[in-house]
Amino acid sequence: MTPPRSTLRADAQRNREQLIVTAAEAFASGRPISLDAIAKRAGVGNATLYRHFPTREDLVEEVYRDQIRPLREDARTLLATEPPAQALHAWMLRFADWAGERRGICEALVAMSASGRFGTGPVCDEVQQVLAMVLEAGATAGELRSDIDPTDVGGILAGLLSVAGAPEQRPQLNRMMDVVVDGLRPR
């Protein structure tokens, strides 16, 4: 009898990769694009797309999997040059810039948080890890509370972006982050 399969069938693997490549190009163009259009452009049926990526977020997370990496380096640099709380604030702003340039990221993060899946998926996992690193540094320096779950901070960040993620709302976002970072300091 056929054993249960752990890896994707070769054609499925090909389709999956083609979908990611196509979606990356489509997103990068800046123009809005429907999922069916991505599927068609990738030369597969829409059902294939939805089978590989049940939700739009799943696709978005895969597309930006590699692009998120440099933000970790940014965090390290910031931590090396600024006090942790300030570094946290600066990094969150940098992330806002990064997300602002990438269609769908912000909505994806909110959806992940709202469904309790923040931290699963390449992008929000990376965000969570970076936040954990910065929080840890802050706790060690006695500048940030040590009892905070990075998931909570990630959720707050996603929430703020969903409400004031547009470039023209940057001043408001900055003020809100100010409040949040202050709230993360020890009492």
Place this chain on the structure above:
Amino acid sequence: MTPPRSTLRADAQRNREQLIVTAAEAFASGRPISLDAIAKRAGVGNATLYRHFPTREDLVEEVYRDQIRPLREDARTLLATEPPAQALHAWMLRFADWAGERRGICEALVAMSASGRFGTGPVCDEVQQVLAMVLEAGATAGELRSDIDPTDVGGILAGLLSVAGAPEQRPQLNRMMDVVVDGLRPR
């Protein structure tokens, strides 16, 4: 010649009210409902609905216009019995309960914030006023920063709800609000 009109034509007024009544019933049933279905149920074409309420938020805000009132009284009571910062936290949780029971409110608040319209519309205007009242009390008591825009706090609140508004996320929401309220205290 015909003078420019300031009030709605009689039939338009009737349709508008019928739409609100119908939407209120539909929302109250708890089941999801499409806007087209609301229009049909109200006995008008969908275009009529969209003419009166260009976005879903506009309709939602109208539907809950009256139901938001008691929350102001709640805020007064809380302020009379607890220190302002604590009252703020408690009120935000109460609002989360209120919003959780009302389909569409949370999404509407986020949309209003994201489009810079927070404070316009009956519900978010009331929220903003209540927050202003509590912040004012807190500032007077020296317990909360006096330089905070209620719109910012409303935005943060909307963001948190969009990310952790579900009843089972209440503990997380509570922790997040803790951080935010702490961040609103004077340094």
Place this chain on the structure above:
DNA sequence: TTCACAAGCGGGGGCCTCCCCGTTTGTCTC
């Protein structure tokens, strides 16, 4: 009352998401 016209109406249709289900195909075994 009648008339002219702007205000308002409505449904058809485009585009979207996403599911359903009959068909095809890769892979493993012999």
Place this chain on the structure above:
DNA sequence: GAGACAAACGGGGAGGCCCCCGCTTGTGAA
């Protein structure tokens, strides 16, 4: 190689949002 079977495919369609545009009707003026 051939066959069996699960994995994967794809297109059609249901239902949602929202716009377009030709038709109807309430209203103020004569």
